[in-house]
Amino acid sequence: MISHFLKSKTQVYLIHFFLGFVLIACEQQGESSSDQAVGGLYEIYSKYFPIGVSVSPKNLQNPKEANLIKNEFASLTAENVMKMAPIHPEQNRYNWAPADALVNFATSNDMKMRGHTLVWHNQHPSWFFIDTDSALVSKDTLYARMQQHILDVMTRYKGKIYAWDVVNEAVSDDTAYIYRQDSPFYKIAGKEYIEKAFRFAHEIDPNAQLFYNDYSAVNPNKAQRIYTMLKELLAKGVPIHGVGIQGHWSIFSPKREEIENAIALYSSLGLSIQVTELDISVYPPESGRRALKENESTEFTRELEQKQVAQYKMIFDVFRKHSEYITGVTFWNVSDRHSWLDNFPVRGRKNYPLLFNQNLDRKKAYKAIIDF
Ligand code: GLA
Numbered sequence: 001m002i003s004h005f006l007k008s009k010t011q012v013y014l015i016h017f018f019l020g021f022v023l024i025a026c027e028q029q030g031e032s033s034s035d036q037a038v039g040g041l042y043e044i045y046s047k048y049f050p051i052g053v054s055v056s057p058k059n060l061q062n063p064k065e066a067n068l069i070k071n072e073f074a075s076l077t078a079e080n081v082m083k084m085a086p087i088h089p090e091q092n093r094y095n096w097a098p099a100d101a102l103v104n105f106a107t108s109n110d111m112k113m114r115g116h117t118l119v120w121h122n123q124h125p126s127w128f129f130i131d132t133d134s135a136l137v138s139k140d141t142l143y144a145r146m147q148q149h150i151l152d153v154m155t156r157y158k159g160k161i162y163a164w165d166v167v168n169e170a171v172s173d174d175t176a177y178i179y180r181q182d183s184p185f186y187k188i189a190g191k192e193y194i195e196k197a198f199r200f201a202h203e204i205d206p207n208a209q210l211f212y213n214d215y216s217a218v219n220p221n222k223a224q225r226i227y228t229m230l231k232e233l234l235a236k237g238v239p240i241h242g243v244g245i246q247g248h249w250s251i252f253s254p255k256r257e258e259i260e261n262a263i264a265l266y267s268s269l270g271l272s273i274q275v276t277e278l279d280i281s282v283y284p285p286e287s288g289r290r291a292l293k294e295n296e297s298t299e300f301t302r303e304l305e306q307k308q309v310a311q312y313k314m315i316f317d318v319f320r321k322h323s324e325y326i327t328g329v330t331f332w333n334v335s336d337r338h339s340w341l342d343n344f345p346v347r348g349r350k351n352y353p354l355l356f357n358q359n360l361d362r363k364k365a366y367k368a369i370i371d372f
Contacts, residue, residue, distance in 0.1 A: 041355070042074035044370045048323040050112055052330035054079040054277065057101045059334055066105075068360055069334060075112035077276070077330050078102050079340075082116055083123040088149055091127050096156065103160050114276070114330065115157065115164035117213065118150050119197040121183035122169070129184040139189045146193070147200045154204040163209035163328070165244055165276065166201045167194050171214055171226050178225045194229070195238050202239035209327075213244030213276055218254050218262035227265050234269055242327065244276035249315070251307040252284050259318050267325040275319065277332040279353035280311050280365070281341055292348035300336075300352040308352070309368045316369040335360050 042051045052075030059065045069076075080086055081098035088094055106113040128145060131137050137145070154164065170191075172180045179186050185193040194212075201210050212230060216222045226243070233240055243266045266273055282304040292298070319326055333339040335356035342350055355366040 040072045041366070041370065042072060045329075046074075048320050049326045050074040050328050052077060052112065052114065052328060053334055054116070054330060054332050055102060055334065056080060057098045060101065060105050064360060065334055068356065070109050070111075073111065073331075075114060075328060075330065076102055076106045077114040077116045079333065080123070082153070084118075084120065084128065084149065085123045085125045087153060088128075089125050091145075094152060099157075103157055107160055112163075112328075113157070113161045114274075114328070115154075115161040115208075116276070117165040117168040118153065118201060119146060119166060119185065119193070120168035121180060121185060124184075129188065136184065136188055142185070142188045142193070143196055146197060150197065150200045151204055154201060154208065158205050159207075161208065163211060163242070163274070164201060164205075165213040166210045166240075167197050168213045169215065170194055170212070171222060171229060173216070173222075175221050175225075178229055191229075195233060195236065198233070198238050198240055209241045209272070210239055211242045211244045211274065211276070212240055213246060215246040215248055215277075217243065217245040218258045220258060220261065223262045223265055227269070230266070230269055230271065234271075240271065242272040242274055244274050246332075247275040247278035247315075247329075248281070248332065249279070249311070250281040250283065250285050251304065251311045256314055256318055259315060260322070263318075263322045263325055267322075272327045273322075273325050274328040274330070275326065276328075276330050278315075278329060279332045279339060279341060280308055280315075281351055281353050282308055283346070283349070283351065286345060289345045289347065292346055296346075296349070298348075298350045304352070305364060309365050312355070312365040313368040313371075317372070320372065331355065336363075 045051050051073055053069060053073045054077040055069060056079050059069065078099060081095075081102065086095060087099055103113055105111075129136055129142070131141065150166075154161075170180055170183065170186070171178060174181070179191050181187075189196070198210055201208065212226070214222070214226060217226055230240060230243065245262065245266075263273055282300065319329060331354060333354055335358065336352045336354050337356075337358045337360065339351055339353050341353050355363055355369070357363050
């Protein structure tokens with residue numbers, strides 16, 4: 001074909017030489033020519049739901065990662081910098097710059113932005129629950145501080161953040177309770193703090209989609225308790241629009257039925273569903289921290305890879321099937337180069353939970369979820 005338009009054989013040789021060079025250059029960058037032929041993940045899924053990723057400002061400073069993020073994802077979540085401790089370290093001081101950097105990146109690249117998170121018993125600043133005598137503050141003081149925090153953060157990003165995880169992880173791991181008993185919010189105010197947080201948030205930005213977000217949210221027992229809590233809140237007219245299923249899963253669990261049952265349960269309340277923190281660990285779930293044992297492998301073997309491919313394929317089949325209820329799927333971290341699951345919960349153990357490998361190349365799991 002090309003030779004038809006060329007005047008001499010020398011030109012044909014030159015073109016072949018040039019194309020060969022481009023091919024080698026692409027492969028050295030970790031992209032094969034077939035990778036390039038495929039559009040970004042978010043484009044492939046555009047008729048189902050936006051696909052996003054959690055990032056830190058560091059991800060965006062690395063040009064190769066920044067490119068991957070723009071090319072593959074349609075939405076950003078702050079991995080840490082919008083949490084209460086990093087963004088509001090002292091009562092009268094906010095640390096806006098890191099969060100601003102993410103919001104600016106999202107805005108200038110036409111990406112959506114999710115807010116994470118306003119009210120959480122973890123990663124909170126030490127001043128928040130304590131008065132000058134180091135005693136827990138009263139309920140009124142807690143609500144005044146919560147309201148001020150929500151007001152300042154939501155106002156700054158109003159119109160730029162379309163959805164907020166308003167309350168994170170309020171439901172207990174102990175099946176005897178609905179509410180997490182050891183949360184300082186709960187200790188001071190009981191379950192009412194959840195309702196207050198959603199009402200404050202809705203007053204400040206009535207256009208924002210407000211989510212309750214939790215882990216193990218497809219575990220049958222915990223799903224029932226989350227459902228009971230949400231049902232009660234909705235019956236009181238509390239402005240909640242969706243449930244965030246975090247999705248810190250593994251190649252061993254959850255099963256298809258568990259995901260489908262949870263989607264049916266939450267959507268029966270008229271709520272939309274987002275998978276907010278997706279990663280598929282290649283190790284069995286375990287609670288409690290420990291050190292790596294001697295002779296414990298940390299290699300991403302072919303067998304683990306195949307299991308991960310199968311698990312990713314199954315869950316994205318389920319997500320597509322129920323896409324009428326799912327308004328977003330967000331990966332937690334960009335690539336296996338760095339994930340919060342490195343060293344957690346097992347110190348010294350590397351994990352491989354994402355769709356891009358340590359060179360930022362698309363893994364087989366990536367190819368499996370776009371093959372439908
Ligand atoms: C929870 C939180 C996230 C993050 C992860 C671990 O899921 O919601 O913000 O801290 O734990 O990275």
